[in-house]
Amino acid sequence: MTAIRTNTSVRWLPGMVTLALLLVAGSAFFGEYRVSLADFGNTMLGSPPAPMTEFFVMQRRIPRALVALMAGMLLAASGSLLQQLLRNPLASPDIIGITNGASLGGCVVILLLGGSLIDASIGALLGAFAAASILLVAVRVFRLNGTRLILLGVGLAALSTALVNYMLTQVFVPSAQIAQTWLVGTLQGRGWSELPWLVLGVALLVLVQLCFDRELRMLAMGDDLAAALGVNVARIRAVLFAAAAVLAALAVLCTGPIGFVALVAPHISHSLTGSRNLLVCALTGGILLMLSDLVAQYALPVALPVGVVTIIFGGGFFLGLLFRQGRVRG
Structure with missing residues (x-):
């Protein structure tokens, strides 16, 4: 059954990649400055009809869409890893404090050490690692799980x-x-300078999928059974916790703390495909964040930070998930 679900999820990949690329290209046509299909094609081929067309297509809209796609991918993959490792549908980096730890680390560098946004990358990574380490200790040493672990994460986020x-x-x-x-959680002004960090994160995501897919599927069966099948549970969990922290930290570094994408995307992906394939989940998050950004920019009379849209959508989803979990346990 697991193999069937895995194969089914992989079959979703071409379609989701195509949809993601169509959204990236389609983002060039939104906005007050109109771009025709012919102008878009000529600009992408290196022969823009006007400097303004090249500016809006190649310097504003396309790079912003790519940042949204990759940041959403990293957030969704981080959320999926945490939900699988903790076996808790409410686990995500913004709920259990990893995103907030990254924000704290970055702000320490900017506010106390006088660093730039580039320097803040080190602080964001260290902050995310610190939060993830506290959670990992809580799981391994104090055996926290379920609601108590979520409450610990909420406490870390609040602190x-x-x-x-x-x-x-x-x-x-x-x-x-x-x-x-940086802390607003927006894609405004984001572009080519953020993409190297995000490409690094996507490369890490692909590496995790290729190297640890088997171990993740075994951990889903329970720690005892996974250990009996030869999985070093403690080591694998620590490595994947670190990977989830890095993915979340890189996304926060580039876009600020955009909420709820990491929580919602794994559930949407699982509902569609029936599996926890990280690449499918990541693409779901990227598509979700791109659509949210388009809504934030153009659906209302006043443009909003994309984090506002994801909070509205994700907050409703989160309340529905809590209600459903309560009914199941009741």
């Missing part, structure tokens, strides 16, 4: 947010403005 807010009130105003811009 990180409180520390960030305190630092914002105590530092030089320009530094606070830089950090606040």
